[in-house]
Amino acid sequence: STPLHPFDLVDIDGMLSDEERAIRDTVRTMGERELRPKVAEWFENGAIPARELARELGGLGVLGMHLEGYGCAGTSAVSYGLACMELEAVDSGLRSLVSVQGSLAMYAIWKYGSEEQKQQWLPGMAAGEKIGCFGLTEPDAGSDPGSMRTNAKRDGSDWILNGAKMWITNGSVADVAVVWARAEDGVRGFVVPTDTPGFSAPEIKRKLSLRASVTSELVLEDVRLPADAMLPDARGLSGPLGCLNEARFGIVFGALGAARDCLEAAISYAGDRTVFERPLASYQLTQQKLADMALELDKGMLLALRLGRLKDEGRGTPEQISVGKLNNVREAIQIARECRTILGANGITLEYPVMRHANNLESVLTYEGTSEVHSLVIGKALTGLAAFR
Numbered sequence: 001s002t003p004l005h006p007f008d009l010v011d012i013d014g015m016l017s018d019e020e021r022a023i024r025d026t027v028r029t030m031g032e033r034e035l036r037p038k039v040a041e042w043f044e045n046g047a048i049p050a051r052e053l054a055r056e057l058g059g060l061g062v063l064g065m066h067l068e069g070y071g072c073a074g075t076s077a078v079s080y081g082l083a084c085m086e087l088e089a090v091d092s093g094l095r096s097l098v099s100v101q102g103s104l105a106m107y108a109i110w111k112y113g114s115e116e117q118k119q120q121w122l123p124g125m126a127a128g129e130k131i132g133c134f135g136l137t138e139p140d141a142g143s144d145p146g147s148m149r150t151n152a153k154r155d156g157s158d159w160i161l162n163g164a165k166m167w168i169t170n171g172s173v174a175d176v177a178v179v180w181a182r183a184e185d186g187v188r189g190f191v192v193p194t195d196t197p198g199f200s201a202p203e204i205k206r207k208l209s210l211r212a213s214v215t216s217e218l219v220l221e222d223v224r225l226p227a228d229a230m231l232p233d234a235r236g237l238s239g240p241l242g243c244l245n246e247a248r249f250g251i252v253f254g255a256l257g258a259a260r261d262c263l264e265a266a267i268s269y270a271g272d273r274t275v276f277e278r279p280l281a282s283y284q285l286t287q288q289k290l291a292d293m294a295l296e297l298d299k300g301m302l303l304a305l306r307l308g309r310l311k312d313e314g315r316g317t318p319e320q321i322s323v324g325k326l327n328n329v330r331e332a333i334q335i336a337r338e339c340r341t342i343l344g345a346n347g348i349t350l351e352y353p354v355m356r357h358a359n360n361l362e363s364v365l366t367y368e369g370t371s372e373v374h375s376l377v378i379g380k381a382l383t384g385l386a387a388f389r
């Protein structure tokens with residue numbers, strides 16, 4: 001019989017189409033060859049060559065890959081998820097770059113933008129020539145984006161934006177920012193070229209998580225924009241939240257990539273490491289850890305694939321995405337921490353990917369809706385009662 005693959009005990013691979021497997025393998029090969037050799041250094045330095053990376057990822061075809069037209073590949077949701085998984089197996093920061101570019105900034109323009117906005121920005125963003133960011137969170141409005149203070153006021157036909165956004169991925173390196181602001185008729189989205197006077201994006205330093213990713217503040221001081229800078233088809237909070245569904249979906253797969261990479265490192269380490277005269281892998285306690293982690297990885301994959309198939313049939317709901325995001329990120333961080341124990345002291349270094357993944361997953365647990373927010377979304381679906389406020 002075929003030996004069981006340690007990361008795919010129940011042959012989930014057999015549930016993928018040839019095209020899905022091919023896309024996954026292409027991203028995996030590129031990630032292993034081009035990104036993995038450099039990622040520990042990027043993480044250690046807290047700096048990435050963002051432009052070069054964006055072009056490389058654009059060349060690979062993963063930026064906005066699940067969107068149709070405007071230079072985007074138009075792949076299935078499952079293929080997009082698998083690409084996220086392979087990128088996050090290298091580092092959550094790389095998947096973040098792709099999530100924010102494709103699922104947040106590009107998706108907002110693709111879904112809610114005018115034809116002119118789409119023509120102007122999407123082809124360059126798909127190619128990685130232009131980098132985008134997505135400004136929803138503020139210093140005092142994270143889980144509750146409805147309390148945002150950034151505002152957009154009319155001056156003749158122009159818009160004047162004032163306010164501040166916080167924790168914005170790709171902010172300092174972006175050419176274009178999709179900024180959500182309170183206008184007279186509620187929350188609206190604006191396409192802001194980052195060279196507009198009054199716009200600045202200081203980088204946030206001293207992070208202990210997601211160090212191979214640019215995170216910034218966005219400062220908007222009397223930023224004057226023409227009337228056509230507003231996204232015409234996004235009205236209210238459902239605009240930005242609609243984008244979040246896309247990025248959260250990618251994370252459902254992505255987080256498992258980080259977990260798989262940890263498990264791979266732990267199995268290999270346990271096989272090589274001798275403790276009390278025998279391989280660490282030969283002890284029952286170790287095997288129980290490995291078995292439990294493999295189960296969670298496989299269950300998470302089944303969940304991700306189910307959500308992907310639903311999305312491809314046009315039937316996924318936000319609540320279902322919350323189930324996936326909550327479960328898979330929570331299990332991934334558990335796996336990363338458990339793997340760290342198997343590596344002992346070596347586990348705390350950048351010689352191995354495990355603690356880097358564990359630290360990154362702290363951000364992943366928080367962004368795109370914290371685990372508490374997703375619990376409350378599911379709680380509301382179960383009881384019909386909203387417990388957010």
Ligand code: TGC
Nearest residue numbers: 096099136143145146169236237238241242318367368369
């Ligand atoms: P609530 O009153 O429930 O809803 C307001 C309006 O939005 C609609 N809606 C959604 N629409 C689409 N998708 C969803 N998931 C939606 N959830 C709600 C809702 O139907 C309503 O529409 P309408 O037309 O009736 O006005 O809103 P609330 O104020 O009670 O808040 C609900 C809550 C807490 C679930 C929501 O605000 C939330 O999800 N909070 C978390 C915020 C968040 O996830 N922020 C992420 C920022 S971006 C980011 O983190 C990028 S990191 C990426 C990376 O680097 O990879």
Ligand code: FAD
Nearest residue numbers: 134135136137142143167168169210363367368370372388
């Ligand atoms: P808060 O909302 O202040 O929450 C603090 C704690 O309170 C959390 O544990 C939370 O779960 C809990 N809590 C909140 N409400 C409730 C409740 N009703 N009941 C019980 N507990 C509750 N945002 C963007 O817009 N764009 C980006 O590109 C982006 N990138 C990011 C990159 C990184 C590395 C990080 C760390 C964050 C990023 N974010 C981004 C911001 C992210 O979305 C927010 O951090 C997140 O939504 C949580 O908001 P907060 O940090 O303000 O925490």
